[in-house]
Amino acid sequence: MKPMCKYVYEALARASSFLSENGREEVVARMLLQHVLNKTHVELMIDMREEISVQQFERYWSLIEEHRAGKPVQYIMGTEEFYGRTFQVNKDVLIPRPETEELIVETISRIKRMFNKQAKLNLADIGTGSGAIAVTMKLENPTLEVTATDLSFEALEVAKLNATELDANITFKQGDLTRPISDEKWDIVLSNPPYISQDEAPTLSDTVLNYEPHRALFADEGGLYLYKRLAQELPAILKRPALIGLEIGYKQGPDVQSIFQKSFPTARVEIVKDINGKERMIFCEIVE
Numbered sequence: 001m002k003p004m005c006k007y008v009y010e011a012l013a014r015a016s017s018f019l020s021e022n023g024r025e026e027v028v029a030r031m032l033l034q035h036v037l038n039k040t041h042v043e044l045m046i047d048m049r050e051e052i053s054v055q056q057f058e059r060y061w062s063l064i065e066e067h068r069a070g071k072p073v074q075y076i077m078g079t080e081e082f083y084g085r086t087f088q089v090n091k092d093v094l095i096p097r098p099e100t101e102e103l104i105v106e107t108i109s110r111i112k113r114m115f116n117k118q119a120k121l122n123l124a125d126i127g128t129g130s131g132a133i134a135v136t137m138k139l140e141n142p143t144l145e146v147t148a149t150d151l152s153f154e155a156l157e158v159a160k161l162n163a164t165e166l167d168a169n170i171t172f173k174q175g176d177l178t179r180p181i182s183d184e185k186w187d188i189v190l191s192n193p194p195y196i197s198q199d200e201a202p203t204l205s206d207t208v209l210n211y212e213p214h215r216a217l218f219a220d221e222g223g224l225y226l227y228k229r230l231a232q233e234l235p236a237i238l239k240r241p242a243l244i245g246l247e248i249g250y251k252q253g254p255d256v257q258s259i260f261q262k263s264f265p266t267a268r269v270e271i272v273k274d275i276n277g278k279e280r281m282i283f284c285e286i287v288e
Helices: 008-021 027-037 041-046 054-068 073-077 098-114 132-140 153-165 198-203 225-237 253-263
Strands: 079-082 085-088 122-126 145-150 171-174 186-191 238-247 268-273 279-286
Touching: 008 027, 008 054, 027 041, 027 054, 027 073, 054 073, 073 079, 085 132, 085 153, 098 132, 098 186, 098 238, 098 279, 122 132, 132 145, 132 153, 145 153, 153 171, 186 225, 225 238, 225 253, 253 268, 253 279
Parallel strands: 122 145, 122 186, 145 171, 186 238
Antiparallel strands: 079 085, 238 279, 268 279
């Protein structure tokens, strides 16, 4: 039976306990209450003893119920924070992860080391999803010419919305992997492709497995299929020097490194660990 609460602090306490009892994180109760009341964290703390209307509470509890059933809080609110910016997300795109922020940091560092400061560089983000990588790279490096691709028309619509709202000038192209960009040569290619094998599906949380788009999660050949395709297709469309940056599953480092080393025998292909010490990125630096 749905409880009724008169005050903000009471609603938060009830929702926090309810989520905890159902195996969900209590912090989501606070996030959703901020969302419903349109308040910052600080404002919510200040207004804890304010009354909450019946309509506000009913809307709040319906969202709490959605999350209890497994729907990710980011899809409920329609947003996620990434690299200090707010991105729109929905069921057509993966929710941006903190690990991908580390791909951005590492890429920016390598660009500064590898390329002439005066050079006009072009970057392709393959499988852009929400546009988090493409938009962030453009905003952090305004002189970059950024193109973002995705096989999904619906995902590109989300990415375009984010680029517009965050004022990032990006070219968008729909198509499969490198096909939309095969008529140009590129300095930098980034991608966070689907890399989870079907065998790993039972290990995923219900919030991921039941709600996030499977086409953006799973790949054949033990999760390596798209890395193999990228390694085959990228040599023909890269300039020299060039940089490739990829997000990987934490157990895939040696396999992906080997795949790209075979395609780029003289390149430096490096496995990079994330802040938690897991192998989460591959960088391929091609000089000749």
